[in-house]
Amino acid sequence: MGAPRLLAGLDQAPRLDRVGHLTTHGSLPAYRPDELVDLADNIDLRGRGGAGFPFSRKLRAVMRSARARDGMTAVVVNGSEGEPSCLKDKALLLHAPHLVIDGAVLAAAALNSEEVVVAVTRSDVEQSVREAIAERGPAGGRVRVARLPERFVTGEGTAMINGLNGGPTLPSGQKVRTSERGLGGVPTLLSNTETFAQLAVAARLGALDYRTTGLPAEPGTVLLTVAGSTVVETPTGAALSYILELCGTAPGQGVLVGGYHGKWLDPASARAAEVSRQSLDSLGARLGAGAVLPLPEDTCPAGEVARVTRWMAKETAGQCGPCVRGLPALADVLEDAIRGGGRAALEMLEARMKVVLGRGACSHPDGTSRFVASALAVFPDEFRDHALGSGCGRRVLGALPLPEDESPERLVVDWTLCKGHGLCVDVLPDVVRLDADGYPSQASMPVPGQLRQKALRAVRRCPALALRIQD
Structure with a gap:
C-alpha cells in the first residue's frame, strides 16, 4: 500500500530512539504560527481520536483565547486510548514516540506554550515516553508525561483535563472548550496522538508532498x-x-x-x-x-454484542443516571432478550436504548445505545431467533476484544448465609446482578479497583453477613 510514513523505520528497529528517529525522518523544520495553521489547512488535517475535528480550527481557537488571556497556553497529547479495540496510539508511543513529541513541540512553539503534556494510561507507554524525553536532552525540557487511570472515559476531553489538573478523571458534564480553559486553566490545544504524529510528518514533507498519497480531498x-x-x-x-x-x-x-x-x-x-x-x-x-x-462466521453476534454492552455499562463514569442506572439496565434487558426473553424483551430493549439518549453528562450513554441499535439493525434475525428461544447454536468466542480481568480482588457470596435481601446490588450495581429469584447471579465477581470502597460498603451492609472480599 505504499511506503509507510508514521511507521517508517520500524522494519529496521522495534523502537526508534532519538538517533534512529532523526536518521529516518530528518530534522524538524521551524514554522511560524500562521505557516503551521496554513499547513494544517492545506492537508485538511483532522483529529484522529474520533470526532475528526479540523486541527487548524483548534489552533486558531487557542490563539484567539490566548490573546485574551495574557498569551498563556498549553499543549496536551491525548494518548489514553481507553478502548480495548484500539492500539494505534499505543503503537506510536511505544515504537515511534519522537514523532508524536515532534508534532506536539511544533504546535507548542507556534502557540508559545511553556508546557507540553503527554497523557497516557499504561506503564509501558509511560516508560517509553519518559525515555524519549530523556533522549532529547535539554530540548525535552518543556515536555512531561502524566499517567491517568485506564478507563474508557479517560479520553473524553474534560475528563482528561480534570485528571491532569489534579481532580477526578471524569467528564465534567459541562460544555467546556479546552481551547478556552484547559490545563491549569489556560487555553489548551488538546488532540490525539496520531494527529500530532501526522503534523510532524507533514511539517517535514510540506503540503504538496504530503498530498501525493491518499485521496485528493482526504490526503495522507x-x-x-x-x-x-x-x-x-x-x-x-x-x-x-x-x-x-x-x-x-x-x-x-x-x-x-x-x-x-x-x-x-x-x-x-x-x-x-x-x-x-x-x-x-x-x-x-x-x-x-x-x-x-x-x-468471524463462527461466533455468536448477539452474545458478542451483549458481552461488550455489559463492559460498557461497567465503564460508566458513575455521575449521571443514564450511565449509572441506564446502561446496566440496558445490558440486563439485552442479556434477557438473548436468553429467550421473547418479543417483549426486544420491545423493552428498544425502550431502554431510547431512554438514555441525549441525557448523559458525556457521550458514553449515547455511544453505547447506538452500538446496540446498530447491531440490532445489522443482525435482526440473530436477535429475533435468540429472543424466541431457538438461538444460533454458536459459542461466544470473544472476537470483540475486552481487557482481561486484572483485578486481584473478588466479591464472594457465601450461599449458606445469603437470604436474597438484594442490598448488595443497590450499593454495587456495576458488579452484582441478581437472578430471577433475587439472589446474586454469580458466586464470585471481580471488583475493579475504582469500586473497592463500594464493595467494602456492600460487605458491611449485608444483613446476613454473606459477602466477603477475597484475593
Whole structure:
C-alpha cells in the first residue's frame, strides 16, 4: 500500500530512539504560527481520536483565547486510548514516540506554550515516553508525561483535563472548550496522538508532498487497528475489504467500524467501503479512532454484542443516571432478550436504548445505545431467533476484544448465609446482578479497583453477613 510514513523505520528497529528517529525522518523544520495553521489547512488535517475535528480550527481557537488571556497556553497529547479495540496510539508511543513529541513541540512553539503534556494510561507507554524525553536532552525540557487511570472515559476531553489538573478523571458534564480553559486553566490545544504524529510528518514533507498519497480531498495515510490486534498504516481511499484481506481476515458476518461507539456494517457494505470519511459517511458510519472489527462466521453476534454492552455499562463514569442506572439496565434487558426473553424483551430493549439518549453528562450513554441499535439493525434475525428461544447454536468466542480481568480482588457470596435481601446490588450495581429469584447471579465477581470502597460498603451492609472480599 505504499511506503509507510508514521511507521517508517520500524522494519529496521522495534523502537526508534532519538538517533534512529532523526536518521529516518530528518530534522524538524521551524514554522511560524500562521505557516503551521496554513499547513494544517492545506492537508485538511483532522483529529484522529474520533470526532475528526479540523486541527487548524483548534489552533486558531487557542490563539484567539490566548490573546485574551495574557498569551498563556498549553499543549496536551491525548494518548489514553481507553478502548480495548484500539492500539494505534499505543503503537506510536511505544515504537515511534519522537514523532508524536515532534508534532506536539511544533504546535507548542507556534502557540508559545511553556508546557507540553503527554497523557497516557499504561506503564509501558509511560516508560517509553519518559525515555524519549530523556533522549532529547535539554530540548525535552518543556515536555512531561502524566499517567491517568485506564478507563474508557479517560479520553473524553474534560475528563482528561480534570485528571491532569489534579481532580477526578471524569467528564465534567459541562460544555467546556479546552481551547478556552484547559490545563491549569489556560487555553489548551488538546488532540490525539496520531494527529500530532501526522503534523510532524507533514511539517517535514510540506503540503504538496504530503498530498501525493491518499485521496485528493482526504490526503495522507491513516492508522487502523484491525481485529483488536494488528496496527496498519494505509493511504486514504484504500478498499476496506482489501485491508482486511492483507490482515488475514474478511468481513465475515459484518464489520464494526469506529470502535464500541461506532457502527456495524453488513458484509455487502463492508466490501463496498473505502477508508475515507466520504465513503463511510455514505454508509452512516465514521472511522472514529480507527478501530475495524470484523466478526468471524463462527461466533455468536448477539452474545458478542451483549458481552461488550455489559463492559460498557461497567465503564460508566458513575455521575449521571443514564450511565449509572441506564446502561446496566440496558445490558440486563439485552442479556434477557438473548436468553429467550421473547418479543417483549426486544420491545423493552428498544425502550431502554431510547431512554438514555441525549441525557448523559458525556457521550458514553449515547455511544453505547447506538452500538446496540446498530447491531440490532445489522443482525435482526440473530436477535429475533435468540429472543424466541431457538438461538444460533454458536459459542461466544470473544472476537470483540475486552481487557482481561486484572483485578486481584473478588466479591464472594457465601450461599449458606445469603437470604436474597438484594442490598448488595443497590450499593454495587456495576458488579452484582441478581437472578430471577433475587439472589446474586454469580458466586464470585471481580471488583475493579475504582469500586473497592463500594464493595467494602456492600460487605458491611449485608444483613446476613454473606459477602466477603477475597484475593
